[in-house]
Amino acid sequence: MKINELARKLGISTRTIRFYEQNGLLPGVIRENNRYRVFNDEDVWRLQTIIALREAGMTVKDIREVLESESAHHAVTDRERLRYYLELQQALLAGQWLEMRRMAETTSQMLELLQKEQELPLQEFFELAQQARQLRELRHNWRDHWNFDQRAEEHDRHVHTDHTAYPGYDEVLTHTAASVRAAQGERGLDLGTGTGNLAGRLLAQGANMAGIDQSREMLKQCRSKFPAMDVRMGNLLSIPYDDRSFDFVVSSFAFRYLAEQELPLALAELQRVLKPHGRICITDTIPENTENSTLARLLQDWLEQHDYMLQRTSPYTGVFTLLAVPIRVSS
DNA sequence: GTTCTTACA
């Protein structure tokens, strides 16, 4: 098949096909004597894959990486690799989606200012822009954390042996799940679910569980342990779920990794995916030393300021569980 | 007439 016919069939331009070839997405295209390209079924298949991934918003560079490693491996790993890249893409888009939304909001705020101020509110514009920029930076910088965890296979052993990082692990999780009191069919989200140990307990209570984690290996382990769970790649600053999706959100041993400036953003994200009267249950360590204890306090303050009623318990030495239930405001 | 490469937008 020559290039024109192929382009017509796939609904793309010949230029695009040549461009893909030039960028290494179509290796080994055969030439006729007159130097015309001839495409075989394999090429067609690859091109269809490329078009699909482009439609998902993947860059040509990313697609090349997906496809390159593909031919070298077997069918199972191909599937996994594809899945991994698509999940990465999903997480990326979740962040961009939030960014777009924030831009729309900023625009509205600027219009409002313009409406009600006498003079041009240039100073206010500038301040708005500064805030927006900081948010973007925070989200953006997170990307560097991705893929850091190659030790997921040992994770479940690790939580039982490292008593400093995970004091009283099983008891703590059981206590957390008990505090939540999931009702049959409720929809819950576990932030930083790891291998799903907390989510699994809530699953057992009859809840419909979803979870996010940054580590692909964790996701893999979690899926094999709890096939019923909906697990996605993501982080606390851009959660890849729709607004008001969950009756409750839980998290264990995850918030401690947040920097102080990140906490408000993470909580705003949490609140976004939570239903209006949803509850929150966060379990974590409180190191007595300065840094993270302020994090715990900030967490509590934020929740109180946002009309949650708090119940704080300590299921184990050095661990706290915060159950936050919204105070119903009659309107 | 079709495709190719190269250059520019």
Add this chain to the structure above:
DNA sequence: TGTAAGCA
């Protein structure tokens, strides 16, 4: 990625 030029 579109468009155009100059070739084979």
